[in-house]
Amino acid sequence: MKTAMRNTYGETLARLGAVNKNIVVLDADLAKSTQTAKFGKAFPDRFFDMGIAEADMICTAAGLAASGMNPFASTFAMFASGRAWEQVRNSVAYPNLPVKIVVTHAGISVGEDGPTHQACEDIAIMRAIPNMRVVAPADSIETESLITYLTDEYAGPIYVRLSRMNTEVMFKPGHKFEIGKGVIMKEGTDVTIISTGIILRQAVGAGELLKKAGISAEVIHMPSIKPIDGDMIIKSAQKTKKVVTIEEHNIIGGLGSAVAELLCENFPVKMKRLGMMDTFAESGTPDTLFEKYNLTDRALAKAAEEILKNR
Amino acid sequence: MTSSHRKLDNVCAIVDNNGLQIDGPISEIKSSLEPIAAKWKAFGWNVIEADGHNQEQLLQAFEEAKNKKGMPTVILARTIKGKGVSFMEGKVEYHGVAPTEDEKARALKELGCGE
Structure with missing residues (x-):
């Protein structure tokens, strides 16, 4: 079954908004795309459409947070991380205010909108900001758990990376998102595969392809890129001695870099990172683009087989 | 807006x-x-x-x-930038340049603030 995590985001906010009167939601003229309009319809007095003014949106969200509210600010990944970066850094992260920046339309799976809207640098530039946390759930079930956690428990700045496309449901109901924790989807002994966000589908698929080829892959989903689950990754690397990462993000600064930083300092192993190879993509369907840029289960399985050959 | x-x-x-x-x-x-x-x-x-x-x-x-x-x-x-201090008034460079000890003393004197 396929669902859109941004629908889940809007629905969850609208549901929790009835219980938690502190929730306020801001958008920058994309409420129908990010699905925050669902909250806006239910609670018009706690919804602020700021127009195409992302810097204004982030500063206003910071002000609302400083006044004791629980603000969620949403737009496309490109605009929250790109246009409003300075406001995110100086007005949210520096004063350590609990603004939840929940973005949709991240990565190349934006598809036809093209490279101007395909944010593939956002993990890198958000991860580099002190106090900021960066997470990318894999499906609707994990998204719902994450948004509930952000509403009830987490009181700091965070960047939540959601995708536009409808995606397979990867988890059973009841699955819980945990900050700083990865999820072992499949245990294995020959090679470790780590993905983040909706690319989990490809990672699980590669695990199955490798199994057919007689290779035992450990498949790890890492929704929490910062803080990353160091214990889980190091333990897996100690077991398999080979790690392949995959993400719909530039090869510089994303999940692969975070894993490499961790392993280099703690337990260096042979690694291969799959992602956008420091290039812009183009307009196309998500699946066409995944195919072209080697973000498929087959390309991932092939990379894992190659790293096993060159030991 | x-x-x-x-x-x-x-x-x-x-x-x-x-x-x-x-x-x-x-x-x-x-x-x-x-x-x-x-x-x-x-x-x-x-x-x-x-x-x-x-x-x-x-x-x-x-x-x-x-x-x-x-x-x-x-x-x-x-x-007027630097208003009240003759050598600073209207001078672009005093946006981010701290006065020297000597300049500070002269400025305070001109502003009527005793040492």
Whole structure:
């Protein structure tokens, strides 16, 4: 079954908004795309459409947070991380205010909108900001758990990376998102595969392809890129001695870099990172683009087989 | 635009307009920054112009701002950078340059602040 995590985001906010009167939601003229309009319809007095003014949106969200509210600010990944970066850094992260920046339309799976809207640098530039946390759930079930956690428990700045496309449901109901924790989807002994966000589908698929080829892959989903689950990754690397990462993000600064930083300092192993190879993509369907840029289960399985050959 | 759109009449902005940017006078660096008043008006603000060194004018402007309903107010305060210190007045370089000990002593003397 396929669902859109941004629908889940809007629905969850609208549901929790009835219980938690502190929730306020801001958008920058994309409420129908990010699905925050669902909250806006239910609670018009706690919804602020700021127009195409992302810097204004982030500063206003910071002000609302400083006044004791629980603000969620949403737009496309490109605009929250790109246009409003300075406001995110100086007005949210520096004063350590609990603004939840929940973005949709991240990565190349934006598809036809093209490279101007395909944010593939956002993990890198958000991860580099002190106090900021960066997470990318894999499906609707994990998204719902994450948004509930952000509403009830987490009181700091965070960047939540959601995708536009409808995606397979990867988890059973009841699955819980945990900050700083990865999820072992499949245990294995020959090679470790780590993905983040909706690319989990490809990672699980590669695990199955490798199994057919007689290779035992450990498949790890890492929704929490910062803080990353160091214990889980190091333990897996100690077991398999080979790690392949995959993400719909530039090869510089994303999940692969975070894993490499961790392993280099703690337990260096042979690694291969799959992602956008420091290039812009183009307009196309998500699946066409995944195919072209080697973000498929087959390309991932092939990379894992190659790293096993060159030991 | 958000303040005017939401009719935030308890918001009062102050523009300290000394006519200088860091790299030089506004007239040389980006002359089309003027007219500033017309720009704020176009964004839906109540605009009050005042001499930024005249306390009476400023107090009157704040009073007007307080009484203005339905829109935010901006006070465009005309100022002179380094006002009151002869060797600093109108000098672009004093944006970010700290005075030397000697300059500090001279400045304090000119401002009537004893050692």
